[in-house]
Amino acid sequence: MFNVSNRPVVTEIDEARGVGLNTHAYGSPTTTARVNKDMKWAYMDGLSDAEREHRNKKDTWEYMPRLSNVQREKSILEFLRSAHHWSIKDFIQQLAHPEKVPYAHGAQVRIYQLRQAIIEQPEVLKIFMEDKQLIPSMLVEGVSAIVREELYTLMQEVPLLSKFHVDSSPKDLNVKDFYKEVGGKAPILWRLLQTISAQLEDDTVSNQQNGSFGLIAALLSHALAPRLSSGFQAYIGLYFHSLGARRRLIDLLHSLNISLSYDSILRYHNEIAKIAQVH
DNA sequence: GCGTTCGGGCGAATTGATGT
DNA sequence: ACATCAATTCGCCCGAACGC
DSSP, X not given: OOOOOSSOOOOHHHHHHTOSOOHHHHHSOOOTTTOOTTOGGGTTTTOOHHXXXXXXXXXXXXXXXXXXXXXXXXXXXHXXXXXXXXXXXXXXXXXXXXXXXXXXXXXXHHHHHHHHHHTTOHHHHHHHHHOTTHIIIIIIHHHHHHHHHHHHHHHHHOGGGSOOOTTSOGGGGOGGGHHHHHHHHOHHHHHHHHHHHOOSTTOOOOHHHHHHHHHHHHHHHHHHOTTTSOHHHHHXXXXXXXXXXXXXXXXXXXXXXXXXXXXXHHHHHHHHHHHHHHO
């Protein structure tokens, strides 16, 4: 339900960020610009839901003509604070709340309206894009949560990005179409990488770039969960070891997270050799 | 011959995954 | 949140090979 208390909900941090309202207005008497003559907009304070509904049907708000946009904004913000002890932040939070709220649109409609108001308005979006704190916190948090989920899906469904097993056959890996699997099972990560590295105007991506995206996915999933996703690094290490690569080279690749450590590769090599002897 | 590098091995320590 | 287990890494060692 509404999170309305008597204490002001605008914090000092909000004030500093410019989110909060003018606290001076909260304590001072109302002005003609923000209240009608019957002080009607404070009248819902402390009422039960039933009483609210009753009065809502009975009374209508009086329209205030001939106000500029700035005046209306000021009026609404000060109304929020004086009548409800809410900041604009509280109001938007409540709008975005998935819970069903009486006397309001359903959650879907409210979220749609928020999107219309924020993302689909170029001037609002521009402010967001230029805010150095907003981009890291909102976009990065959001995108990384989605990508993390996709990476865990990759670990479960793409053999090359799963845990390495000595008895698995490299023939089943389908290395050639590896990147296609990644693109299909991690569409957001894929689109992100494509968008970042699009070099041509038509946004087409070369096969070579697709290969890098596969490698990036392998590096990311290994960085996220090195023990659940070691297949790629194990095969790379084993491949180099089989070509006679020296310990130092494999350790270098290991330090770049392209291969497992020399020790691990050697251990896998020995285990595979044992299995081969038995067969 | 001497110092360095390399491959391989080992136990301890660390770290990640998992279950409670 | 914590404990447990297993995977992995780390640090060190040794003998062989190498290069000057």
